[in-house]
Amino acid sequence: xxxxxxxxxxxxxxxxxxxxxxxxxxxxxxxxxxxxxxxxxxxxxxxxxxxxxxxxxxxxxxxxxxxxxxxxxxxxxxxxxxxxxxxxxxxxxxxxxxxxxxxxxxxxxxxxxxxxxxxxxxxxxxxxxxxxxxxxxxxxxxxxxxxxxxxxxxxxxxxxxxxxxxxxxxxxxxxxxxxxxxxxxxxxxxxxxxxxxxxxxxxxxxxxxxxxxxxxxxxxxxxxxxxxxxxxxxxxxxxxxxxxxxxxxxxxxxxxxxxxxxxxxxxxxxxxxxxxxxxxxxxxxxxxxxxxxxxxxxxxxxxxxxxxxxxxxxxxxxxxxxxxxxxxxxxxxxxx
Amino acid sequence: xxxxxxxxxxxxxxxxxxxxxxxxxxxxxxxxxxxxxxxxxxxxxxxxxxxxxxxxxxxxxxxxxxxxxxxxxxxxxxxxxxxxxxxxxxxxxxxxxxxxxxxxxxxxxxxxxxxxxxxxxxxxxxxxxxxxxxxxxxxxxxxxxxxxxxxxxxxxxxxxxxxxxxxxxxxxxxxxxxxxxxxxxxxxxxxxxxxxxxxxxxxxxxxxxxxxxxxxxxxxxxxxxxxxxxxxxxxxxxxxxxxxxxxxxxxxxxxxxxxxxxxxxxxxxxxxxxxxxxxxxxxxxxxxxxxxxxxxxxxxxxxxxxxxxxxxxxxxxxxxxxxxxxxxxxxxxxxx
DNA sequence: AGAGCTTTTGACAAGGCTGTCTTGGCTTGA
DNA sequence: TCAAGCCAAGACAGCCTTGTCAAAAGCTCT
Numbered sequence: 001x002x003x004x005x006x007x008x009x010x011x012x013x014x015x016x017x018x019x020x021x022x023x024x025x026x027x028x029x030x031x032x033x034x035x036x037x038x039x040x041x042x043x044x045x046x047x048x049x050x051x052x053x054x055x056x057x058x059x060x061x062x063x064x065x066x067x068x069x070x071x072x073x074x075x076x077x078x079x080x081x082x083x084x085x086x087x088x089x090x091x092x093x094x095x096x097x098x099x100x101x102x103x104x105x106x107x108x109x110x111x112x113x114x115x116x117x118x119x120x121x122x123x124x125x126x127x128x129x130x131x132x133x134x135x136x137x138x139x140x141x142x143x144x145x146x147x148x149x150x151x152x153x154x155x156x157x158x159x160x161x162x163x164x165x166x167x168x169x170x171x172x173x174x175x176x177x178x179x180x181x182x183x184x185x186x187x188x189x190x191x192x193x194x195x196x197x198x199x200x201x202x203x204x205x206x207x208x209x210x211x212x213x214x215x216x217x218x219x220x221x222x223x224x225x226x227x228x229x230x231x232x233x234x235x236x237x238x239x240x241x242x243x244x245x246x247x248x249x250x251x252x253x254x255x256x257x258x259x260x261x262x263x264x265x266x267x268x269x270x271x272x273x274x275x276x277x278x279x280x281x282x283x284x285x286x287x288x289x290x291x292x293x294x295x296x297x298x299x300x301x302x303x304x305x306x307x308x309x310x311x312x313x314x315x316x317x318x319x320x321x322x323x324x325x326x327x328x329x330x331x332x333x334x335x336x
Numbered sequence: 337x338x339x340x341x342x343x344x345x346x347x348x349x350x351x352x353x354x355x356x357x358x359x360x361x362x363x364x365x366x367x368x369x370x371x372x373x374x375x376x377x378x379x380x381x382x383x384x385x386x387x388x389x390x391x392x393x394x395x396x397x398x399x400x401x402x403x404x405x406x407x408x409x410x411x412x413x414x415x416x417x418x419x420x421x422x423x424x425x426x427x428x429x430x431x432x433x434x435x436x437x438x439x440x441x442x443x444x445x446x447x448x449x450x451x452x453x454x455x456x457x458x459x460x461x462x463x464x465x466x467x468x469x470x471x472x473x474x475x476x477x478x479x480x481x482x483x484x485x486x487x488x489x490x491x492x493x494x495x496x497x498x499x500x501x502x503x504x505x506x507x508x509x510x511x512x513x514x515x516x517x518x519x520x521x522x523x524x525x526x527x528x529x530x531x532x533x534x535x536x537x538x539x540x541x542x543x544x545x546x547x548x549x550x551x552x553x554x555x556x557x558x559x560x561x562x563x564x565x566x567x568x569x570x571x572x573x574x575x576x577x578x579x580x581x582x583x584x585x586x587x588x589x590x591x592x593x594x595x596x597x598x599x600x601x602x603x604x605x606x607x608x609x610x611x612x613x614x615x616x617x618x619x620x621x622x623x624x625x626x627x628x629x630x631x632x633x634x635x636x637x638x639x640x641x642x643x644x645x646x647x648x649x650x651x652x653x654x655x656x657x658x659x660x661x662x663x664x665x666x667x668x669x670x671x672x
Numbered sequence: 673a674g675a676g677c678t679t680t681t682g683a684c685a686a687g688g689c690t691g692t693c694t695t696g697g698c699t700t701g702a
Numbered sequence: 703t704c705a706a707g708c709c710a711a712g713a714c715a716g717c718c719t720t721g722t723c724a725a726a727a728g729c730t731c732t
Contacts, residue, residue: 018681024680055394056719098433357711
């Protein structure tokens with residue numbers, strides 16, 4: 001009873017042409033006489049024919065006009081904004097997007113990569129979590145473009161798009177110093193990723209330039225997905241000699257910091273967050289901002305270029321970050 | 337020079353078995369003798385063999401263990417949370433997810449649906465934008481499961497998962513009434529969608545129950561993607577007889593309302609938003625809440641069930657909504 | 673009219689995998 | 703000891719499309 005899907009053969013029969021001609025109408029129309037095209041299209045429409053992307057991809061030697069994207073999870077604004085930028089470029093270019101998440105676990109990454117590669121995607125875009133992407137080397141040699149977003153690949157030659165992490169945090173730190181702060185904390189979780197290492201480096205440069213030596217005392221670097229941001233910031237605030245300013249390493253930490261400060265009725269401690277968020281302007285939160293959607297766009301473009309030219313040197317693009325002053329980052333310390 | 341991808345044939349040769357046996361090792365392992373399995377796996381590993389999902393899908397008559405998801409855009413928290421719920425279930429079940437966005441345009445919907453269906457997905461999940469999904473009827477008959485999220489399909493028999501929109505807004509409205517409000521506005525954009533119609537209906541029920549007749553005066557229903565939420569709420573506030581309470585029809589409108597109120601130094605007008613957001617607790621915003629991730633999960637489950645049993649009655653699931661009181665919705669009107 | 677060219681169309685096979693059917697070897701039971 | 707039965711493994715074809723090669727049809731020009 002279930003009707004069968006129409007194939008080129010069915011359309012060909014109805015239009016009195018060969019299957020190959022039907023195929024041409026759907027991929028190299030310019031090679032077919034106008035009235036034939038019309039006849040074929042009419043038949044196709046009548047039979048509700050739709051080319052089978054599976055068979056096409058198979059025949060075409062694997063080029064599927066599809067890219068795979070691996071991100072930590074869709075619940076995180078950073079990830080989905082990047083995804084959004086990628087998706088937009090791909091749509092413009094007629095590419096499909098297969099999405100997979102890893103819950104930010106290392107095993108997850110390799111496992112979903114495996115699945116995606118089985119789909120014969122033309123390119124793999126990923127925000128690396130695993131500390132080693134060597135497992136992709138074979139695939140890269142087979143012609144799959146690999147582009148890393150936000151963090152460069154380790155032990156793998158691949159294109160990447162990253163942020164000016166150092167510069168951003170250096171600017172934030174300098175601003176706090178210029179407002180008179182000396183006890184400047186930096187909190188983040190996770191910490192063992194490239195972007196955080198870079199941000200910390202930026203912070204240290206600024207501290208060193210101001211002659212602040214004991215900066216490490218107020219670094220709180222955690223790698224525990226179960227740890228709540230609010231509690232971490234609370235630890236800092238409740239310490240014997242609390243910081244007078246806090247830099248939060250990502251947007252979750254920033255919101256956690258706001259909660260912790262609120263809970264303590266603290267409106268004196270300065271705060272700068274890395275990464276802007278929806279209501280930051282309403283709450284007057286100073287942040288290091290950047291364009292996550294652009295991050296995705298650039299990554300997609302790199303992938304497209306790499307598909308065109310699988311050889312050639314790998315490239316790394318760095319996108320700017322900038323400070324958006326809204327209040328919390330311009331507070332001066334109460335005690336000198 | 338580019339190395340070729342290994343196929344079952346290559347693995348078979350190396351393991352001294354037939355291609356069919358390799359195939360069995362990768363899909364019906366229990367039919368193969370243990371030591372043969374081992375030999376094949378070793379060979380596969382050496383050659384970096386990975387089954388070609390394209391060929392497999394083709395051969396298996398289209399079952400690709402992949403679902404397609406069509407949403408408006410990834411930049412909207414509602415959409416990506418739903419996507420997140422779906423993705424999670426699919427990952428557990430070993431299904432892949434192909435994502436496509438429409439920018440909330442009608443043409444976009446049918447167009448990307450077409451592309452996805454070309455990929456021979458087993459199910460199509462969508463948040464309908466188009467006012468008519470009849471174009472999917474043929475596909476449904478061919479055995480593709482179709483599940484609508486947040487809004488039921490029109491002119492198409494399909495499973496769907498929706499929210500208790502009426503009940504949520506009815507509760508919000510009643511609460512405002514019980515606090516003494518009579519001039520209760522409702523703002524939303526877009527307005528010509530099922531969910532908003534339902535919410536409005538809920539509002540009207542509550543108003544009618546309280547004997548408020550002229551409620552329609554404070555309804556601001558707009559369908560213009562370019563219109564800024566803040567400006568719309570501003571219009572309401574600046575009118576001759578402004579409302580004493582506002583219900584915002586979605587999260588963007590809620591944030592827009594907060595901006596408009598802030599800009600006017602207004603902290604008297606009550607506000608209840610539909611849909612919770614990240615910093616709503618910090619800002620004391622009362623909202624009608626629900627679980628968008630669960631919305632996605634249920635949708636994915638419906639799709640899985642439909643794939644199992646393509647016949648059978650279509651089902652509609654309604655998920656609860658509830659009021660979260662945080663302050664802005666508990667303000668009493670300044671003037672009676 | 674016929675050579676030479678271009679345009680349009682078609683026959684055939686292949687791409688990688690798996691469903692169907694078959695074979696060969698071994699076990700079981702009378 | 704032999705038929706019946708079972709298990710592991712293989713040969714072959716086909717899923718649907720398209721690249722390759724070739725033929726047919728139409729045209730120009732001498």
